[in-house]
Amino acid sequence: MQTAQEDKLNIEQLYELGNKHMWLPFTQMKDYEENPLIIASGEGVKVKDVHGNEYLDAYSSLWLNVHGHRKKEIDEAIKKQLDSIAHSTLLGAMNIPSIKLAARLIEIAPRSLSRVFYSDSGATSVEIAIKMAYQYWQNEGFTKKTKFVALNNGYHGDTVGAMSVGSIDLYHRVYSKLLFASYTIPFPSTYHHPSGDAEIAKQESLQAVRELFKEKSDEIAGIFVESIMQGAGGMNLMPPGYLKELEKLCREFDVFLIVDEVATGFGRTGKMFAVEHEEVQPDIMTIAKGITGGYLPIAATLTSERIYNAFYADYSEMKTFFHGHSYTGNQLGCAAALANLDLFENENLVEEAAKKADYVQEKLKQVAALPHVGDVRQLGLICGIELAENKATKKPFPAEKRTAYQATLRMREKGLLTRPLGDVIVFMPPLAATYHELDEMISIMKDVIQEI
Ligand SMILES: *Cc1c(COP(=O)(O)O)cnc(C)c1O
Secondary structure, eight states, rough: OOHHHHHHHHHHHHHHHHHHOOOOOTTTTHHHSSSSOOEEEBBBBBEEETOOOOETTTHHHHOOOOBBBBBBBHHHHHHHHHOOOOOOOOOOOOOHHHHHHHHHHHHSSSSTEEEEEEEEEEEHHHHHHHHHHHHHHHHHHOOOOOEEEETOOOOSSSSHHHHOOOHHHEEEGTTTSSSSSOEEEOOOOTSSSTOOOHHHHHHHHHHHHHHHHHGGGEEEEEEEEEESSSSSSTTOOEEEEEEEHHOOOHHHHHEEEEOOOOOTTTTTTSSSSSGGGOOOSEEEEEEGGGGGTTTSEEEEEEEEEHHTTTTTOOOGGGGOOOOOHHHHHTHHHHHHHHHHHHHHHTTTHHHHHHHHHHHHHHHHHHHSSSSTEEEEEEEEEEEEEEESSSSSTBBBOOOGGGGHHHHHHHHTTTTEEEOOETTEEEEEOOOOOOOOOOOHHHHHHHHHHHHH
């Protein structure tokens, strides 16, 4: 047992060592130093800091967590796997949990997909999608098909390839000369479109895709889209039918439809995968975040037999996919993912999440009515609350005021964790959050937004 004095010293040391040696992702460290936070433990939808303060995890530890923290079944699956082996490479060898998981993933994935290529983060799953699509056309002799199409405000991760098929000015501008060039299509965002009309925004964007494909499809390998809802670009929602129309254009012009389900997959949107809302069949689909219930870094790029077959040949034909990461298909991660999928089945989680999403939609009406809320966008249990200085004209707050960031700090004081995207406040609770916990979260957010 440690004495209280020793505990206190440890906390001070943690702050000191952290400030001296750590550098956090997507964080201005100067901001962090003013408002430091060190998490010590978690249980259910709450995490606890080193002082014992509890916080509702209203962003699912950055969109990952599904069942809450310390879910018994996943904890046990990992411990059990440790009794066999923690990790062996997938380079030239398979392992048991990765085979089982691949089969389970294909069972639940859209029927166009039959092959699983593992990696360890959303960004790597996207890099793999880029190289897979690119090399497919090379292997098949269509050597001019080397370009990709991005949607404005798209986000696919932070590696150089993933940034090149994304389009978020704030994150990407400084690297612009480093990135490979992609075509960019306007995203059909109803709230931000001058007309405010979903149909107009949708047709305008589809028309831009059609014109681009008509002129350039012999140079285009694929188009990258987040599935129905854009995440990091500000929680922007495609109008109904848009993704389906995009799929048709891809078929018409033989351009691969590459759907990023990293954020939207695993029940998040009230379907196992968001493409199911429109029965879309991607050529390639990337998955990560919720795949292990938020436990371990496993990701996968799913693809079709058509693409797989273009790589399958005698070695001397040089069609092999020369790509891999050290921890690809890690057994502990795959075991966690299998336990996660069992829980989805046993707890009927997708349907439950859809019901909770309806409840949240009703509750968020009170938030939408607040004077400084311009828009509330939601797909399942992904919600974005966009603040506006002037609700009627949609005039945003001056960016330098960092209104949403200040609001999230205030929420933290009241026992809730989330992060802003510009002036959009993210609300993305673990799927397993109870109705009561959802109430608690929404009530804190509402109180704070009301104070603005
Ligand atoms: C988070 C995210 C990524 C990147 O995933 P990482 O695991 O953070 O690399 C890619 N695409 C989408 C849609 C995401 O939300």
